[in-house]
Amino acid sequence: MNARAPQGNNVVTQSLAQIGNCGLFLLTLLAAIPRSLRYFRETVRQLWFVGAMSLTIIMVCGLFVGMVLMLQLYSVLSTFGGTSASGMVVAVAVYRELGPVVTALLFAGRAGTSITAEIGLMRATDQIDAMEMMAVDPIAYVATPRFLAGLIAMPLLCTVFCAMAVLGGHLVGVTWLGIDNGTFWSNMTAVVEVHSDIVNGVLFKSLAFGAVVALIAVYQGFTTPPTSEGVAYATTRTVVASSIAILALDFVLTAFLM
Amino acid sequence: MTDPVRAAPEDSTLVRVRGLTTVLNGKTIFDALDLDIPRGKVTAIMGPSGTGKTTLLKHITGQMRADAGEVLVDGQNVAQLSRERLYKMREGIGYLFQNSALLTDFDVFENVAFPLRQHTALPEVLIRNLVLLKLQAVGLRGAARLMPNELSGGMARRVALARAIVFDPMLILYDEPFVGLDPVALNQVLKLIRTLNQTLGITSVLVAHELEAIKQVADHVFLIANGKVVAQGDPKTIANDGSPWTRQFFGGDADGPVPFQYPAGDYAQALGFAGAAK
Amino acid sequence: MSQQRSSYAIGTGLFIVLGFATLVYLATQTTSVANVHQGASYTVDAHFANIGQLKERAPVKIAGVRVGQVRSITLDPSSEQADVKFAIDQRYSRIPDDSVATIFTSGLLGDQYVGIQYGTSKKLVADGGTLTMTKPAQQLEEMLGKFFGAGGVADNLGGTYSVKARFTNVGSLSVGAPVKMAGVAIGSVQTVHADPVKLDAEVIMAIDKRYNAIPDDSSAAVFTSGLIGTQYVAIQPGGSPDALKNGDEMVLTQSAMQLEDLIGKFLVNGSPSDKKDAGNAKPTDTPAGKQ
Numbered sequence: 074m075n076a077r078a079p080q081g082n083n084v085v086t087q088s089l090a091q092i093g094n095c096g097l098f099l100l101t102l103l104a105a106i107p108r109s110l111r112y113f114r115e116t117v118r119q120l121w122f123v124g125a126m127s128l129t130i131i132m133v134c135g136l137f138v139g140m141v142l143m144l145q146l147y148s149v150l151s152t153f154g155g156t157s158a159s160g161m162v163v164a165v166a167v168y169r170e171l172g173p174v175v176t177a178l179l180f181a182g183r184a185g186t187s188i189t190a191e192i193g194l195m196r197a198t199d200q201i202d203a204m205e206m207m208a209v210d211p212i213a214y215v216a217t218p219r220f221l222a223g224l225i226a227m228p229l230l231c232t233v234f235c236a237m238a239v240l241g242g243h244l245v246g247v248t249w250l251g252i253d254n255g256t257f258w259s260n261m262t263a264v265v266e267v268h269s270d271i272v273n274g275v276l277f278k279s280l281a282f283g284a285v286v287a288l289i290a291v292y293q294g295f296t297t298p299p300t301s302e303g304v305a306y307a308t309t310r311t312v313v314a315s316s317i318a319i320l321a322l323d324f325v326l327t328a329f330l331m
Numbered sequence: 332m333t334d335p336v337r338a339a340p341e342d343s344t345l346v347r348v349r350g351l352t353t354v355l356n357g358k359t360i361f362d363a364l365d366l367d368i369p370r371g372k373v374t375a376i377m378g379p380s381g382t383g384k385t386t387l388l389k390h391i392t393g394q395m396r397a398d399a400g401e402v403l404v405d406g407q408n409v410a411q412l413s414r415e416r417l418y419k420m421r422e423g424i425g426y427l428f429q430n431s432a433l434l435t436d437f438d439v440f441e442n443v444a445f446p447l448r449q450h451t452a453l454p455e456v457l458i459r460n461l462v463l464l465k466l467q468a469v470g471l472r473g474a475a476r477l478m479p480n481e482l483s484g485g486m487a488r489r490v491a492l493a494r495a496i497v498f499d500p501m502l503i504l505y506d507e508p509f510v511g512l513d514p515v516a517l518n519q520v521l522k523l524i525r526t527l528n529q530t531l532g533i534t535s536v537l538v539a540h541e542l543e544a545i546k547q548v549a550d551h552v553f554l555i556a557n558g559k560v561v562a563q564g565d566p567k568t569i570a571n572d573g574s575p576w577t578r579q580f581f582g583g584d585a586d587g588p589v590p591f592q593y594p595a596g597d598y599a600q601a602l603g604f605a606g607a608a609k
Numbered sequence: 610m611s612q613q614r615s616s617y618a619i620g621t622g623l624f625i626v627l628g629f630a631t632l633v634y635l636a637t638q639t640t641s642v643a644n645v646h647q648g649a650s651y652t653v654d655a656h657f658a659n660i661g662q663l664k665e666r667a668p669v670k671i672a673g674v675r676v677g678q679v680r681s682i683t684l685d686p687s688s689e690q691a692d693v694k695f696a697i698d699q700r701y702s703r704i705p706d707d708s709v710a711t712i713f714t715s716g717l718l719g720d721q722y723v724g725i726q727y728g729t730s731k732k733l734v735a736d737g738g739t740l741t742m743t744k745p746a747q748q749l750e751e752m753l754g755k756f757f758g759a760g761g762v763a764d765n766l767g768g769t770y771s772v773k774a775r776f777t778n779v780g781s782l783s784v785g786a787p788v789k790m791a792g793v794a795i796g797s798v799q800t801v802h803a804d805p806v807k808l809d810a811e812v813i814m815a816i817d818k819r820y821n822a823i824p825d826d827s828s829a830a831v832f833t834s835g836l837i838g839t840q841y842v843a844i845q846p847g848g849s850p851d852a853l854k855n856g857d858e859m860v861l862t863q864s865a866m867q868l869e870d871l872i873g874k875f876l877v878n879g880s881p882s883d884k885k886d887a888g889n890a891k892p893t894d895t896p897a898g899k900q
Contacts, residue, residue: 114618117617117618117621118617118621120621120624120625121617121618121620121621121624124621124624124628125620125621125623125624128624128627164639168635194435195434195435198430198432198435199428199429199430199432200432200433200434200435202394202428202432203426203428203432203433203434204434205392205394205421206392206394206421206424206426207421207422207445207446207449207494208418208419208421208422208446208449208450209445209446209449210414210418214449225625226624228628228632229624229625229627229628229629229631229632230628232628232631232632232635233627233628233631235631235635236631236634236635239635239639258638258639261639262638262639262640263667263668265639265640266640267636267640270640271632271635271636271640275632275635276632
């Protein structure tokens with residue numbers, strides 16, 4: 074796993090080499106899943122750090138996204154006399170796009186960076202080598218549990234985010250702007266579909282984003298030069314690469330799922 | 332350790348290095364290096380900075396692969412072991428890292444218990460007793476519940492040592508065990524190395540620069556330079572073997588076979604005195 | 610440490626349970642699944658000339674209360690009519706067989722649904738039975754089109770003359786809005802400003818010279834084109850022999866009607882009669898908005 078820094082003389086070849094190494098690293102991670110099953114506790118522990126500890130930020134942001142979305146929609150839709158549809162639009166927009174994407178971006182910032190920094194520091198302080206020396210496979214013990222935790226945590230976090238956004242929309246729309254409570258829910262239930270919105274939007278997208286963010290975070294942590302500058306740089310790269318990957322993948326997935 | 336591969340106990344050499352050649356980033360680290368580490372002794376490996384002493388330890392543990400030559404640990408060629416066999420072998424090797432490398436997530440107790448938890452299914456009581464036994468041996472039983480960031484450098488190294496010996500290994504590799512320690516902590520570590528070797532018969536390999544410490548503890552010294560063993564022998568007498576390497580290294584001269592100047596072009600030419608070079 | 614470990618496990622467990630509970634909530638309470646009744650239902654048929662935007666699983670309501678949903682929509686090849694099957698909750702099995710099924714729109718932009726108004730027959734519609742009396746979907750555009758004409762701004766190549774009109778309320782009438790007669794644009798609004806003395810709005814319109822025979826007792830009204838369109842001035846010709854001239858003022862004006870008022874009136878006129886004589890629904894294909 075001492076993946077060499079990508080050799081190349083320009084940005085294109087370097088980026089290609091990065092993507093290639095990242096893909097190979099994914100295979101290593103997946104191959105280590107059977108071996109990492111004995112470190113199941115570690116996966117649970119990482120799920121706690123990566124998932125449960127991100128709940129607060131996800132919930133607060135979800136609430137505000139729902140609230141601001143409702144405000145904007147209300148002001149636009151009121152010119153058409155269609156404010157009763159705003160709850161439905163909030164739900165659809167959040168389930169299909171904003172929920173998975175914003176959750177993934179927040180997840181990259183909150184959990185992705187901490188994974189990269191943690192693994193980078195473990196490398197800098199020889200903890201990874203120490204595990205090797207104690208005959209503990211660092212891929213199976215460090216990398217795969219974090220990857221799996223990210224994979225499991227993202228859909229759950231995204232679901233919570235969406236619920237909070239709908240709640241925020243309800244708070245602003247019904248409690249503040251005076252949309253009828255029954256209209257709010259009935260319009261929503263009339264339009265939102267389990268398959269296209271919940272399964273394809275909330276679950277499928279967030280699963281894909283969780284895999285991408287966790288992979289990038291773990292990969293950056295493992296391949297960064299084990300120095301303090303290296304760790305700082307890798308943390309930044311995790312956020313940048315994750316954000317680009319999330320938005321690009323979102324486009325591809327949306328095009329496929331439509 | 333009931334290791335079936337630990338055959339031929341009459342073999343007095345535990346680690347045998349033959350023709351080891353390593354090239355890292357275009358720089359030759361080892362050039363057909365031959366080295367024998369005797370069983371049950373304390374062996375010190377010395378040499379100028381950058382000669383690859385730590386690299387040698389990584390070859391012994393199988394973390395690095397040689398470009399040529401072989402490393403035999405207890406009769407097994409490390410480079411040819413499968414992952415399972417290699418990990419099995421590593422369970423019999425303790426490694427003390429220069430910066431201790433304690434797992435920051437866990438407290439002292441769990442750090443020492445970590446190898447036990449990973450490789451055995453011992454009942455909790457037994458793990459507890461084993462860990463406390465090892466912590467008592469390094470004098471840190473009272474620190475069992477401290478986190479690594481609460482430890483001083485010397486304490487952290489002693490915890491790392493307790494972790495390295497928790498499986499009662501046949502071999503302990505010490506990577507710069509004395510660096511950055513105050514005299515008291517240094518002597519504590521020194522005492523532990525000696526005790527472990529004498530009471531348990533654990534073969535020890537030390538990579539270190541501290542001459543006085545090595546004279547006190549080591550049975551045999553290898554001096555490595557330019558990828559080869561340039562001198563070896565008893566630490567008390569090796570300084571007087573007449574070789575220019577030992578004279579410079581044990582005398583601490585600034586210039587000698589180990590040059591003061593990093594290899595460079597002609598000095599006068601570099602300064603622009605083209606005429607002076609002629 | 611083992612205590613610490615179990616607290617991770619508990620926290621993580623809580624996190625997973627919370628996530629899944631939220632997922633179940635989202636999937637069941639905010640989606641169309643929430644509309645699916647699990648109880649037993651029976652099927653009723655109805656044929657519509659036009660179903661508009663009605664979709665499968667659209668609600669079926671009686672007196673505004675959801676009693677079932679649309680199960681299938683197919684085109685009946687023999688009659689050129691849409692064959693719509695409803696699944697109606699077994700609890701509501703006492704529907705007279707002369708009840709009327711109408712396709713309504715919930716709200717202005719909402720989805721369409723089927724409303725059933727009870728008839729007076731003693732016979733009840735059975736499982737698999739057919740409601741013969743139906744009213745097709747009302748296209749909102751058609752309905753409103755009957756109120757308001759539509760058209761573009763007249764080209765005023767031949768020159769214009771100005772006519773003034775005063776309104777107590779011009780709504781959102783803006784400069785450049787069309788002036789129409791009989792639904793055809795004959796000019797445009799040139800200025801709109803409030804009169805500081807008379808406290809009303811003074812609108813000056815530029816009318817194409819070709820239309821120079823507009824009676825001077827004609828009335829001007831501010832209307833809205835379509836539902837969400839811009840407002841315009843409609844001129845209804847009077848009977849005077851004298852024509853409007855440049856600079857004249859139109860005396861009879863009707864201020865902007867708020868759509869809400871309009872619909873309000875419309876609904877107030879309609880609903881009480883429906884309630885009083887429940888069996889009075891007209892089984893015809895005429896638009897409900899004809900009054």
